[in-house]
Amino acid sequence: MSTEKKIKMFVLGLDGGSLNFVQPWIEGGYLPNFKTLMELGCSGDLESCLPPxxxxxxxVYSTGKYPGKLGVFWHQQLDMKNRTVITPNASMIHSADYWDYLNRAGFRTGIFGMPDLYPPRPVDGFVVCGGPSVSSTEYSYPQNWAAELERExxxxxxxxxDFFGAEADSPIVAEALNVIEKTFRGADYIYRRDPVDFLMTAIFDINRIQHFFYDQKPSLQAWQIADDWLGKFAPxxxxxxxxxxxxTESLERAFFLNVWLKQEGYLFTKFKPMDILPKLGINRTTAGKIISILGLRRFLDFESVRKYSSLLPSASGVFGEFGNQAVLSRTDWSKTRVIALxxxxxxxxxxxxxxxxxxxxLRSELVEKLEAMQEPRSGKRVFKKVYRSEEIYQGPHAEMAPDLMALNFDEYHNRAGLSQPAVFADSWAWKGNNRHNGMFMLAGPGIRHGTTLKGVRIVDLAPTILHLHGAAVPDDMDGRxxxxxFLPDSSHSLVPIQRQAAIDVGYTFKKEVESDQIISDRLRDLGYIE
Structure with missing residues (x-):
């Protein structure tokens, strides 16, 4: 592709961003750069994948493909044959990302802070992986960028x-806001030294703040940092x-699916004398909360916390193991027919x-029961729909999918722990829950102004970005x-959409035991697992 035809594009990814959440701040004048972008371009809800x-x-966003073509379905997956937990990383995914195709079309690309890219692979440009899946200092390509970013x-x-027990003015909140600021500064630092044609910057920790504070001041502060940097990058x-x-949506209550499965006779657990401890509330999770509430986190290094917390049982009553592996170890597999993440x-x-x-x-029975499930206080249904795997997952890796996927209504959080005596509980720490619909905005030459688009899916962004650059769309993408x-008289409308054969990046899965534990710890800090 000739230099004259090249365009410059910036994509800002905000983990957990949604218009229902930020629209009042935009209309209230708190986010002027986001408001300007909405006026100059098109915007709307962005339907995520399952689970969202x-x-x-x-x-799914970066490849334009749903999980059945990728082989990853959640932060962790169950190997039912070996009864263990697999923590996916980027080496499991053979599909090319859209920036691989931009590289082939002659565009240099920079990807900064996007989750689930670790371990990084070579691009024509640079990659700096984002959390929570990074588990070593080798998180950049070229590799030297990581050390330089940490130094500079x-x-x-x-x-x-974590934010357990934290108030809006707690030091940990200030630290989180500083991490967001440093992510933008890091992207700006590299871009000034390597001004690529295409730059994407993603902010993961904004979602962490929203989970624990929802629409309170810390979330607004995080969005104002993003708005400020949007104003710096956009020109x-x-x-x-x-x-x-x-x-992101306001969270009302938590639903413990494995507790329900146990009560209904689908899941059985082993009895151990130490089972009494979690029933009394003595476990790693409560110990961690007490440490946070007392403000002792800053005085304890990570390894010390891990060392002493391992002396206590997990919230599921298992010693020496964490997260979903603890749930599996607690399970009596001679009787258990169903288990959930x-x-x-x-x-x-x-x-x-x-x-x-x-x-x-059995699947039909579970679908019927779960779709009829009501939260006892409100009488509202808990699940929008429970899908059979083949209804939503197609592709070469669909056989790796769970047997069912339960999509809850946004105000209910579906948890997997076994320690809770009741199926429902008030939110333990989160105030904001994942919402199926995220958000998108798009502005530039040939793009409609002030327009709201309907029916946009997360898989549609990759092919759209490629077409904007004049690049052909791979034939295996699920998006359109x-x-x-596009404006009717723009080149984007007038030039036919081109197609090309998909490429396979040829990754081989690299399982890292130490990495699995680090990532499990981060997922627990986030509140995803016990």
Missing amino acids: VTMPAWR VNYEVCLKG QFEYIAIMSDHG AQGPIYINRELVKDQDEYER VLEEA
Whole structure:
């Protein structure tokens, strides 16, 4: 592609961003640059994937493909044959990202802070991976950028610590806001030294703040940092896009799916004498909350916290193991037919449910019961829909999918822990929950002004970005080019959409045991697992 035809584009990704959440701040004048972008371009809700969670949603965005073509379905996946937890990383995904195709079309690209890119792979430009999946100092390509960023801008991949027990004015909140600021400063630092044609910057920790503070001051402060940097980056590019992996909604109550499965006779646990401790509230989670409430986190290093917390049982009553692995160890597999992860994935034990007719009857039974489930206080249904895997996952990796995927209404958080005596509980710490619809904005030459688009999906962004650059769209992408975003007389409308054969990046999965534990710790700090 000739230099004359090249455009400059900036994409800002905001984990958990949604218009229902920020619209009042935009209209109130708190986010002037976002307001200007909405006026100059088109915007709307962005339908995420299932489940609408950081992993797999960011890679669904970057590849333009749903999880069945990627082989990742949540932050962690169950290997039912070996009864263990797999923590996916980028090496599991063979699909190319849209910037690989931009590189082939002659555009140099820079990707900064996007989750679920670790370990990084080579691009024509640079990559700096974002949390929570980074587990080493080798999180950049070229590799030297990581050390330089840490030296020059004191860069941190993601916040160390958690918000359990924190107030809006707690030091940990100031630290989180500083991490967001340093992410932008890091992107700006590299871009000034390597002014690529296409720059994407993603902010993960904004979602962490929203989970624990929802629409309170810390969330507004985080968005104001993003707005300020949007104003700095925008003048340097022709095209500007905003997107999110999912949205955020006010959280009412938590639903403990494995507790329900146990009560209904689908899941059984082993009894141990130490089971009494979690029932008395003595476990790692409550100990961690007490440490945070007393403000002791700053005096304890990460390894000390891990060392002493391992002396206590997990909230599921298991010693020496964390998160979903603790739930699996607690399970009596000789009787258990069904087990679940948080936020939707449900797995059936095919060693016990071997007959296909029995398998289908069991799935139908679970779908019927869960879709009828009501929260007792309000009488509202908990789940919008419970999908059979083949309804939503197609592609070469669909066989790795959970047997069912339960999509809850946005105000209910689906958890996987086994320690809770009741199926429902008031929110333990989160005030904001993942919402199925995120957000997008797009502005630049040939883009409609002040227009709201309907029916836009997260998989539609990759092919649209490629078409804007005059690049062909791979034939295996699930998304479509958003032609309704273009002015009728623009070149984007007049030039036919081109197609090309998809490429395979040829990754081989690299399982890192130490990495799995670090990521599990981060997921626990976020509140995703116990």
